[in-house]
Amino acid sequence: MQIRDYLIRRLMVLPILLIGVSIIVFALTRVGGSPIGIYMSHEMTPEEVEELEDRYGLNDPLPVQYFAWAGGVLRGDLGWSGVAVAPVTQVFRGKLAATMELATAAGLVAVTLGITLGTFAGARRDRLPDHLTRVFSVSGSSMPDFWFAIVLLIVFWVYLGWFPVGRSDPAIWASIAHPTGLYTIDSLMAGSWQAFRDAIWHLVLPAITLGLATTAIITRMMRSSLVEELNEDYVDAARAKGLPERLVLKRHARRNALIPTMTVIGLSFGFLLQGTVVVEIIYQWPGLGRWLADAVLRGDQATIMAYVLFTSVLFLTVNLAVDIIYAYLDRRVVLGS
Amino acid sequence: MTSTAAAGVSAEGATRALVASVQDLSIHFKTKAGMVHAVDGVSFDIRDGETLGLVGETGCGKSVTARSFMRLVASPPGVYAGGKIDFWSSETRAAGGGPVNLLTIADDEMLDIRGNRIAMIFQDPGKALNPALSIGNQLAEVFYQHRSDELLEPLGPNAPVIIRRAANQESGKVERVLLKLPPLRSKAAKVREEVEDHVAAALAETQIPNPRKIMDRYPHELSGGMKQRVLIAQALACNPDLLIADEPTTALDVTIQARILNLIRELQQRRRTSVLYISHDLSLVREISDRVAVMYAGRIAEIGRTDDVFRQPLHPYTRSLMAAVPSSRNKRGELAAIEGTVPELIDPQPSCRFHTRCPYAAGVCGEVDPRFLRHDFDHGVACHIYDEPAELGIRPDELPSYERRTR
Numbered sequence A: 001m002q003i004r005d006y007l008i009r010r011l012m013v014l015p016i017l018l019i020g021v022s023i024i025v026f027a028l029t030r031v032g033g034s035p036i037g038i039y040m041s042h043e044m045t046p047e048e049v050e051e052l053e054d055r056y057g058l059n060d061p062l063p064v065q066y067f068a069w070a071g072g073v074l075r076g077d078l079g080w081s082g083v084a085v086a087p088v089t090q091v092f093r094g095k096l097a098a099t100m101e102l103a104t105a106a107g108l109v110a111v112t113l114g115i116t117l118g119t120f121a122g123a124r125r126d127r128l129p130d131h132l133t134r135v136f137s138v139s140g141s142s143m144p145d146f147w148f149a150i151v152l153l154i155v156f157w158v159y160l161g162w163f164p165v166g167r168s169d170p171a172i173w174a175s176i177a178h179p180t181g182l183y184t185i186d187s188l189m190a191g192s193w194q195a196f197r198d199a200i201w202h203l204v205l206p207a208i209t210l211g212l213a214t215t216a217i218i219t220r221m222m223r224s225s226l227v228e229e230l231n232e233d234y235v236d237a238a239r240a241k242g243l244p245e246r247l248v249l250k251r252h253a254r255r256n257a258l259i260p261t262m263t264v265i266g267l268s269f270g271f272l273l274q275g276t277v278v279v280e281i282i283y284q285w286p287g288l289g290r291w292l293a294d295a296v297l298r299g300d301q302a303t304i305m306a307y308v309l310f311t312s313v314l315f316l317t318v319n320l321a322v323d324i325i326y327a328y329l330d331r332r333v334v335l336g337s
Numbered sequence B: 001m002t003s004t005a006a007a008g009v010s011a012e013g014a015t016r017a018l019v020a021s022v023q024d025l026s027i028h029f030k031t032k033a034g035m036v037h038a039v040d041g042v043s044f045d046i047r048d049g050e051t052l053g054l055v056g057e058t059g060c061g062k063s064v065t066a067r068s069f070m071r072l073v074a075s076p077p078g079v080y081a082g083g084k085i086d087f088w089s090s091e092t093r094a095a096g097g098g099p100v101n102l103l104t105i106a107d108d109e110m111l112d113i114r115g116n117r118i119a120m121i122f123q124d125p126g127k128a129l130n131p132a133l134s135i136g137n138q139l140a141e142v143f144y145q146h147r148s149d150e151l152l153e154p155l156g157p158n159a160p161v162i163i164r165r166a167a168n169q170e171s172g173k174v175e176r177v178l179l180k181l182p183p184l185r186s187k188a189a190k191v192r193e194e195v196e197d198h199v200a201a202a203l204a205e206t207q208i209p210n211p212r213k214i215m216d217r218y219p220h221e222l223s224g225g226m227k228q229r230v231l232i233a234q235a236l237a238c239n240p241d242l243l244i245a246d247e248p249t250t251a252l253d254v255t256i257q258a259r260i261l262n263l264i265r266e267l268q269q270r271r272r273t274s275v276l277y278i279s280h281d282l283s284l285v286r287e288i289s290d291r292v293a294v295m296y297a298g299r300i301a302e303i304g305r306t307d308d309v310f311r312q313p314l315h316p317y318t319r320s321l322m323a324a325v326p327s328s329r330n331k332r333g334e335l336a337a338i339e340g341t342v343p344e345l346i347d348p349q350p351s352c353r354f355h356t357r358c359p360y361a362a363g364v365c366g367e368v369d370p371r372f373l374r375h376d377f378d379h380g381v382a383c384h385i386y387d388e389p390a391e392l393g394i395r396p397d398e399l400p401s402y403e404r405r406t407r
């Protein structure tokens, strides 16, 4: 079977998964308290509550409610966010961009650094670089993120004043247009070096905090699978051909070591999203994570639903991407399915 | 053995040049329990154009010996503890040059020899191919590595540097992108076509049907026998002076074994390549080898022409091996049927390694390393039975003898 056929097959399953996810998301909010809780106050009479419920169709049969909601989602209507005091869709884009920018920065750092460090350590097994890397990966994955965030904050913001918190300097932010909502991209599009620098400067601390644990996990996985691959016969066979060690490592061992590492990278994406909540709160990053935390505390169900639905779709997409890369790296997957 | 190997000429009487001469090779492994003397003072010659069989029980050090030709013994834990391996490549010989010591030459010289002048076929074809690369790409690497001049020929003498670097597998990331873009793309494609022609021709040599189709396949799509053919094609791609075949049929079905063996023999005869053929299967070695070296516990016990060794085995270990082989000619016997087990090779004392199992062992066998003695024309043995009592400082009746079984 060709990779293309495999891809088409995987894409065809996607809509079915999406419908399943939407049903689960809808059901979840019906288990966790009243959807209109955020609009109710103690002074309301039962009649007023009843009227509110009628207005939002909460007394209709559940399937009717589901289709009403799902129809809205398809039309781009995700309801009203009580926390943001605006329609969810209106606020969502900006916050999504903020979170994506942070998660992407952290993810890019984690993947490149993790693979590089893991390869470096694995190729120097049981020598000093390997031991140092192990110290890094063990401490990196066991340090609580909120603690690490606060330490960085105290040292680099409060004490040294090297890096700022928040997402941007308001004056610089206002000076450029924001077509994508990704500050780094916008500043480059505007051709403003000052804005780009500002964007990067604000990203450093939260991205390091968010990416640390993931870097550590990817490093460890890459290291151990590379060590394993280096013991395989085909590596010696590659050496026996006269290939220099550089090619033996890159083209042969590392390529195969990436296969199990890809799985970890795919999973770590969820880890990153999860981490954004704490990181965004501590660094005052105006993203989805902080918004979600507020929404949960105040029972803002429209926001929670939008968040869960969105992250689920994101997950499915990332998983698909990982599977495709996986199939590309390991041809046996394609044949076996 | 009185070796005149230094001159590149075998003791046989200056009739046949040598391809390789292993002298007193010792390779140890550092383990928690102590030094494992996996190869412990091994000497043998490989003559030009011959097939030398190296036979012995599993774990006696055959693979370690073979790998040391290409310096493929991992170190650590391996330690190249002594000796040397002289090698005469056809090029240096044509230029009238002397041998190089494979254990001490510079790394880049070694890279130039690996896969080019010395090639290796591994025991398990299923594991010796990279599962993530197509057959064509894996074979192409050999040509890129050692035959880039031929690949660049169609482009004439003025091929751009980037193309040259690509043909030598030296391209960086940026260069690889440039090679896909118009001015260079067509030139890169020419090199690619050339390498594919080379690969297809190499595969056709091993009687693989439809080589062009096989090139796009991945290893898991091929049978074991087919994979071994691919590996043979890969090993012979650059027409090496020495082919090391380390149990090339052990992992294959019995029906395929004979075909692969015939293929190796046929290619060897056609190209006059020297072969070091390793096996634990005595009858197989008898079939394919001109000479046989019998190895036991990291040492050579006996070496001689195949006919001589099988007609008149000198070493008690060789005799036991033959007794263990089923007598009817075509049945394959394995070497397990000797009583006792191979001794631990950790920090061994001077002794004949076989003395724990030898039916004729005498006191001296457990105390003194037997010397390697030339018993007959082109037939040597390391056993005290053939030694001089005076050399050992013992009385003649203290010498072990075939007349006296001790167990």
Ligand SMILES: Nc1ncnc2c1ncn2[C@@H]1O[C@H](COP(=O)(O)OP(=O)(O)O)[C@@H](O)[C@H]1O
Pocket (backbone or CB within 6 Å): B029, B030, B031, B036, B038, B056, B057, B058, B059, B060, B061, B062, B063, B064, B065, B077
């Ligand atoms: N990596 C290693 N570490 C420790 N000992 C080893 C290692 N590789 C080989 N040996 C030792 O070398 C001996 C010979 O191995 P090998 O050459 O593979 O045997 P053969 O090929 O004859 O079956 C083994 O018995 C083992 O004790």
Ligand code: SF4
Pocket (backbone or CB within 6 Å): B315, B316, B317, B352, B353, B354, B355, B356, B358, B359, B360, B361, B362, B365, B370, B382, B383, B384, B385, B400, B401
């Ligand atoms: S007789 Fe002695 S030296 Fe000869 S093989 Fe037996 S134990 Fe070794």
Ligand SMILES: [Mg+2]
Pocket (backbone or CB within 6 Å): B059, B062, B063, B064, B246, B247
């Ligand atoms: Mg072996």
